[in-house]
Amino acid sequence: MMRTEQRIYKDIADTVTVYVPSGWKKIIIVAKIESDNGETTYDYIDESGAQRWFVPDTHNQYQVYLAFQELRSLMSTTNNLWNTACFSIDRSDAFHIKFDYEI
Secondary structure: OOOOHHHHHHHHHHHHHOOOOOOEEEEEEEEEEOOOOEEEEEEEEEOOOOEEEOOOOHHHHHHHHHHHHHHHHHHOOOOOOOOEEEEEEEOOOOEEEEEEOOO
16 A cells, blocks of 8 residues: 555654754755656755755665655655655654655
């Protein structure tokens, strides 16, 4: 059974908040997915407002990537396929996601 969009967002957030360094204000994950490959980058905004990168362990990087692939598949039934998703979450667990579509 496929997860809902909301469940996928929560699972992504739960996975990465364990690995982000303390003192973060916002986490930014960019997933670029094509039909046969992709990449995911991880950044955060610290308390001083500086943007920095972090890297979850390999297993969890892969789990986040798979979650974005699942999200893309779930959304493909109703929308055009996006190839880039920018997911951000703040310390209050509020999140925002933006999708980019290239033709």
